[in-house]
Amino acid sequence: MTGARTPAYTLGGKPLTADSARRMRWTATGLLVVMAGLFVLSKQLLPVHPGWGYLNAFAEAAMVGGLADWFAVTALFRHPLGIPIPHTAIIPENKDRIADTMAQFLRENFLTPAVVARRMQGMNVAAALGDFLSAPPEPSANGDNRSRITGGAAELLAEVLESLDPDRLGNQVRSGLASQLGKIDVSPLVGRMLETAIADNRHMPLMDGFIRWAGLTLEDNEETVREIIHARANSVLRWTGLDERISASVLDGLYKLLAEVLVDPEHPLRSKIEEGLSKLATDLQHDPKTRERVEDMKRDLLENPAVAEWWLGVWERIRLSLIRRARDPQSALGEEMRKGLAELGNALREDQRLQIQINRFARRTAVGVATRYGGQIVQLVSETVKRWDAVTITGRIESAVGRDLQFIRINGTLVGGLVGLTLHFIDGFL
Structure with a gap:
């Protein structure tokens, strides 16, 4: 029986888990224990030879540096040894302020119209979209040669058609057609x-x-x-x-x-x-009379219940046929969609004027979104972080940067030992 998976997060594209951070924490703690053992051992061997004093000084300073960095790292996420020392458990105690600071940073540095416009100015959205749409599909093991976007679009179409009420949708389409025909x-x-x-x-x-x-x-x-x-x-x-x-x-x-x-x-x-x-x-x-007679016949036909029943039957057959074709990898629907998307992609790649229009539209849309909804976006970020409980936010941040923080402990232990060794060496000449 397998155990529960530890939640994984990503940083810079690399997956980080609580297990990896825990392993580094045990490594740093183990190094500190080793330094303590060396300190005790070298203390016992000082009368044997003066050289053991260097090891003793190294181990003593390493313990001091390791303990100091352990306290600093631990104080970020929790109270050291469970003791509520002031200015410890900094992240859990200040998560609301951190959320507001993150949101404000996002608002001022990423979602301002000037920043969005400058960033979009150097992007060729149309060409990138054209490359994506015109890329040939990769055949799968089951023989489905539809691209992911074509297959996804076909499946989405099938799910939408299945989720809609056939009678209600058929009546709505019939009413729309009847309304349009009534105007003609x-x-x-x-x-x-x-x-x-x-x-x-x-x-x-x-x-x-x-x-x-x-x-x-x-x-x-x-x-x-x-x-x-x-x-x-x-x-x-x-x-x-x-x-x-x-x-x-x-x-x-x-x-x-x-x-x-x-x-x-x-x-x-x-x-x-x-x-x-x-x-x-x-x-x-x-002839007004002839035209009036034709219009009367048209109205009678559109209002005839038999025509409504006939149309519902036609629509249901069309709906089921579209669902079946969308779900069939070998149907012509997927191929037609792929060819249409490929033609659109080639047009976006080769037509410079079309690229200019698409890029201008994308830039204006992005700037408009940043202008109108930037405040709502950062508010969503802030409220989401605030809703996290202290354990969740601590776990996510610690899983993301915990390894680097444990390296700080390791470096503090080693650097402290080197400083102690240096001071002991200098003290020997004084």
Whole structure:
């Protein structure tokens, strides 16, 4: 069973842990204990030879230096030996003042508009963003060749679509579309489209398709046509069987007419249809009554509950399809996003004018944020540090700089010993 991990912090990009600081503390303490042992040993050996006096002087001064630095280092974080000596446990006792000082330092040296503008002046944000976006993706072990930003964007899109209420969002989108369509005058737009299609003969395939559809519809409903003629015929015609002949003649005539219209581009009926379409195109654009009828039809269509249900079904299929494609590493959605981001990145790298505009916008945005929200940012820093309890702030600072502080103890022990040795040497000549 593994023990709990010790919280890790970073300083200068290197991870620092409470364990590493603790090891250095034990090293410094061990060195102090060694000096104490050497002091006792050399004190016992002084009568044997005068040379032991140098070791004794070194060990004695080293203990004094090590103890003095131990007291100084310990006083920063806690009361030495638990004794509430004045001006000890400096950091825990003054954490609120430290928080305000840190925030004020941040405000005056980093978040002033002049400093932000000067720093941003030498940064090419657009080029850096272009390099990041245009970097080729690194294939992963599962074959996903999407870049991290593409994969992250796709996953974010999927999560957003999943978190939204499908019915509510579908109704909102439908209401937005209906509102926008309600503002559009559809009649002139349809009229101009129809007029342009007739002028360019783009209506001919549509007309041919309509004629074929009419022929197929007539073929599927021959019995209905025969029953209608039979019902309208008088008893004499039905008694003589002429109604059957009339029905057959009518159907044959209709088939023949549709076939002639289909194969003959110059058929008079085509001209009549084109005249009707041209008149309809003109009325859609200029006739108030026609335009009003079209607008009424549009409003009725938008307000029809069946259309609302149809749209919700369409939207749900679109939503589920987007979620599925976003989650699929092999789908075209990720590739399209990657290509789009790569094209944007290349444009940011190569277009100097675009870089100037983007960099100017980024600089103005950063200066604006510093001007408007600088005070709130430093207040957030100050309040966050103030909310930390004394143990937390002491642990974080000690973990960050504790190793260096223990080196101070070690250096104090060694330097003190060297000073004592030097003084003993000088005393021998006096």
